Amino acid sequence: MRAWVPTILRSLLLLVLIAFLVSPESFEPLLKPLVQPNAPAIYNQGSLLSLTLLHLRTVFIATLAATIIAVFLAILVTRPFGAEFLALSRSLVNIGQTFPPVAVLALAVPAVGFGEKPTLIALFLYGLLPIFENTLTALTNLPRSVMEAARGSGMTPFQRLIQVELPLSLPVIVAGIRLSVVISLATATIGSTVAAKTLGEVIIAGLQSNNLAFVLQGGLIVGALAVLIYDGLSAIEAMIARRTGAA
Template sequence: MRAWLPSLLRAALLAFLLAFLVSPGWFEPLLKPLVQDNAPAIYNQGSLLTLTLLHLRTVAIATIAAIVIAVTLAILVTRPFGAEFLPLSRSLVNVGQTFPPVAVLALAVPALGFGEKPTLVALFLYGLLPIFENTLTGLTTLPPSVMEAARGAGMTDRQRLFKVEVPLAMPVILAGIRLSVVISLATATIGSTVAAKTLGEVIIAGLQSNNIAFVLQGGLIVGALAVLIYDGLSAIEAAMARRAGL
């Protein structure tokens, strides 16, 4: 019974989230006590479902771009010809952690204008480090015996990379991607300060009108998404680890 409890809780959370996004009016009685007289309890300046999908799209685009760049850099610096570029690569991926996302937005807006593009830049830079470091760790901590066996089998460098190294390192790489996605889900809310369509729009509207129900809606949706995506990626990570015999 206990083993099924986490799965039941996740399923309940997913069902609750979908119900709220599709028919938020059902939950108005729960939120009504949090608002002042005659103030709306449910966000009414746009569709919560649409904002959630746009929020997820922004996070997905930025994360895919970060995966491509971070994993490529990590692979290059773990090859003999690219080892000397490791310090430079670390400096590059640390840029996003050095500058706060708000500062990145402020610098990007004059060049890219208002909207989704500055938010994508901020999320991309912020998501590089965990993916790069985990990929680097995964590729540099492989069992020496496995690598020697691959060489002994006559595999080329390319074959060892794609058939041995990357598959064995994939659980560690996924852990970095999971962390990056969760960070981006929360950070993407600030994109609404530069007119990006994210769930931050709901939170900002609540702060401006002193509507606690709006703030709670935006925060809970982002939190629920983070929990569900985190658990989903953790399950994939565990399955890959089992498949790799780790």
């Protein structure tokens, strides 16, 4: 019975989140005590559902781009012809961690303008490191016996990469993607400071009007999304690990 408790709680969280996004006015009595008299308890400057979907879209695009580049770099530096680029690749993927996202936004706005583009750049740079390091770790710690068997069977280097190395590395790669997504979900809120459509709009509106209910709504939606996506990717990672182990 205890094993089902986390699943039940996650399901309840998902249902509450969907209900709030579809019909936020139903939750007004719960949030009304947090606001001043005559102040709105539910965010009324846009659709929470629309902002949530746009927030998720921004995170998805940035994470997809970061995954493609980070995995490519990790594959490159683990090949004999690309090993000398390891230090350079590490320097590149560390850029996002060296500069705070706010600084990246400030530098990107003059180049690409306001809106979603500077936010995508910041999230892309910020998401490279965990995916790169996890992919690199996975590719350099594959079972030696499996790799020798693949070579002995006559597989070409490309065949070993596609049919052996990447499938065995996939659980660890997904773990890096999971970490990158959770970081990006929270970081994306600052995109609203440069006119990107994210849930940061709700939080900023609450801070500007001293409306605690707005701040709470934006923060809780982002938090709920992070928990649900983290758990979902963890389940996918575990499923892939079981299949890989069985294979």
